[in-house]
Every structure is written in structure tokens, then in C-alpha cells.
Amino acid sequence: MFLLKLNCLKITIKEVISLSLSNFIKTILNIQDNNISFPEEDYCHLIQKGNYLIKLFKGFLKDNCCACPHCNSKNIVKNGSRQRNIKFIAFQNYNIELNLTVQRHICKDCR
Numbered sequence: 001m002f003l004l005k006l007n008c009l010k011i012t013i014k015e016v017i018s019l020s021l022s023n024f025i026k027t028i029l030n031i032q033d034n035n036i037s038f039p040e041e042d043y044c045h046l047i048q049k050g051n052y053l054i055k056l057f058k059g060f061l062k063d064n065c066c067a068c069p070h071c072n073s074k075n076i077v078k079n080g081s082r083q084r085n086i087k088f089i090a091f092q093n094y095n096i097e098l099n100l101t102v103q104r105h106i107c108k109d110c111r
Contacts, residue, residue: 025057029088029098035062054096063103071110079106
């Protein structure tokens with residue numbers, strides 16, 4: 001049986017084949033949040049900044065906001081999205097970054 005060693009995780013080839021692309025990226029980057037997903041196409045870019053090569057993964061944080069955390073009102077609306085860049089430890093001579101798109105909300109009662 002073959003084993004891959006990715007970020008100190010032991011994953012069998014059978015498990016890799018059965019994982020979806022989104023779950024595979026989460027396993028490699030050790031992301032444990034189930035609300036983060038990755039697109040099936042165009043999920044990774046290779047960028048060069050100076051002397052560094054960066055693998056940039058694109059991800060989306062699903063909104064599961066149903067009430068305001070301050071006043072518990074359910075009168076909230078979407079207020080655009082924001083890009084967050086998260087840096088990981090270098091892996092195989094590549095710096096790893098996650099470009100995460102996060103949905104913003106605004107409470108009409110707290111404004």
C-alpha cells in the first residue's frame with residue numbers, strides 16, 4: 001500500500017482517490033472548517049513575486065449567518081464580499097497562500 005506524507009498527515013492512495021477536489025485541498029492545507037469550499041476549475045495559480053514562487057489557492061467561505069451576533073436580530077442582509085489572504089508554511093519550495101472570499105453581512109437593527 002502506498003502512502004503519501006502531506007503536512008505530517010498519512011493518507012492512503014485509496015483515500016486520495018475517494019476525496020473530492022475541495023476535500024483534498026483542505027486535507028493538504030490542514031483546513032478543518034467545513035464552510036470553506038474550492039471551485040472545481042481555476043482553483044490554483046502559480047505566481048512569482050521577486051525570487052519567490054507562490055501557489056495561490058482560491059477558496060470561498062459559505063455564509064451560514066442567520067442572526068446578528070450582537071443583537072440576535074434576524075434582520076440581516078448581505079453587504080458584499082471581502083478578499084482575505086492567508087499565508088501558510090512553505091511546501092516543496094513554494095510559498096502557499098489562500099485567497100479566501102468571505103461574505104459580509106450587515107444588521108439593519110444595529111446600524
